[in-house]
Amino acid sequence: MQVIQLKYPLDLIQTNTEAKVMALGFFDGVHRGHQAVIKRAVKIGHDRQLPVAVMTFNLYPGIVFNKVKASEFTYLSSVARKAAIMADLGVDLLYVVDFTQAVGQLQPQDFVDQFLVDLGVKVAVAGFDYTYGRPIERANMAVLPDYAQGRFEVVTVAEQTYQQHKISSTAIRTALADGDVDLADELLGYPYQTQGTVVHGEARGRELGFPTANVASTDNQRWPGIGIYATAIQVQGRWYPAMTSVGRNVTFGDNRPVTVEVNILDFNQDIYDQTVDLRWYHYLRGEVKFTGAAGLITQLKQDEQATRDYFQNYSLEKEVNDVPR
The missing domain is CATH 3.40.50.620 (HUPs)
Structure with a gap:
């Protein structure tokens, strides 16, 4: 084209x-x-x-x-x-x-x-x-x-x-703001996708046993609202299942900036400064303020299992040919 x-x-x-x-x-x-x-x-x-x-x-x-x-x-x-x-x-x-x-x-x-x-x-x-x-x-x-x-x-x-409601960009923005990526995907007809660059963060996820890639938007695109999501990330042409947090890390302090942190399942590579694509599939839960790291780690283990369960019967590699690039 x-x-x-x-x-x-x-x-x-x-x-x-x-x-x-x-x-x-x-x-x-x-x-x-x-x-x-x-x-x-x-x-x-x-x-x-x-x-x-x-x-x-x-x-x-x-x-x-x-x-x-x-x-x-x-x-x-x-x-x-x-x-x-x-x-x-x-x-x-x-x-x-x-x-x-x-x-x-x-x-x-x-x-x-x-x-x-x-x-x-x-x-x-x-x-x-x-x-x-x-x-x-x-x-x-x-x-x-x-x-x-x-x-x-x-x-x-x-x-x-x-479902008897007009499909519109406004309705999709509202769904994303509410964290309802499931509805947004239905209105779009494909998984919502954003692009960003992997930047350095506080490395707190690595300390907790859940290393994350901090992603900063490159195209002024809209992120979904605060919450934890089942997502997929494309790194060097390959899609990997992941769980992604959009939030302020409230367990570690108040009034923190919103960050997008992606824990890529079964992945251990240095991807700093790389451009990555994120597909947003399913809302898992809202952001919770825990009294300490132990409670957060327990929850993250549950989030990881929920993400694995979501993608258990899902072929990300097959979807490459079915979803707009």
């Missing part, structure tokens, strides 16, 4: 403008609702023998519209993660728009003319709640055919639900 960075105003000479089907959206998380949009676009492209493109943005639009500070917003998926999932879904071309104030203030007709018509769109596919254009004139899918003026076809994908 080809990835093209778009800066406004567009340089059409250097940009792919051939006839295509285009899926539209921010696609944070590329959840099951987003996948329905992309799969519809891929089917249309296959039926009409047209390449399939997706257009997304490098920034959450709310940052540009001053609804949230960039330092406060965390993503469900980086652009690289989106690209990997979309490639697996059969997308041929990914446009990543540099979402500036100039782009955010475009009138709806100008956005349609320059980002759809000029890029060769013959069929535009988006979810029912897709919007475009500057906030004061925000347009939606209902009026997109008017702006298209017969130059391309518009296909709207209906709301996707899980």
Whole structure:
């Protein structure tokens, strides 16, 4: 899949403008609702023998519209993660728009003319709640055919639900904040995945007999809420079962910073400074303040067994071929 960075105003000479089907959206998380949009676009492209493109943005639009500070917003998926999932879904071309104030203030007709018509769109596919254009004139899918003026076809994908609730990035963020990675995974359609770098910590886990890899986020991604989880970690291309703590290590003091510490089962390698991927499968328990190290060690042994039990009938190696990379 080809990835093209778009800066406004567009340089059409250097940009792919051939006839295509285009899926539209921010696609944070590329959840099951987003996948329905992309799969519809891929089917249309296959039926009409047209390449399939997706257009997304490098920034959450709310940052540009001053609804949230960039330092406060965390993503469900980086652009690289989106690209990997979309490639697996059969997308041929990914446009990543540099979402500036100039782009955010475009009138709806100008956005349609320059980002759809000029890029060769013959069929535009988006979810029912897709919007475009500057906030004061925000347009939606209902009026997109008017702006298209017969130059391309518009296909709207209906709301996707899980247990009668809308599948949305907001619902996934809420589930993650609550520690409910099980629900988040259901809404995503695959295990939630984050990436980070292994950094030096206090080495307290090693002292307790449960050495951990401290992972710091590299892409401003959202961590699940405080708790203990059954996870898997990818190190040098191989997935290992693990138990992961998101917490403040309250047993050893109050008002400590939140850290992400991964105890990798049956693993004994030095991986400092390496980039690793984490998949979040199951919430085990909340963080507990113990009166001393002995009580914590007893609990960690129980957590390890619960993690082994969870993965007992689970093939992480097989999943490599079943889950978006």
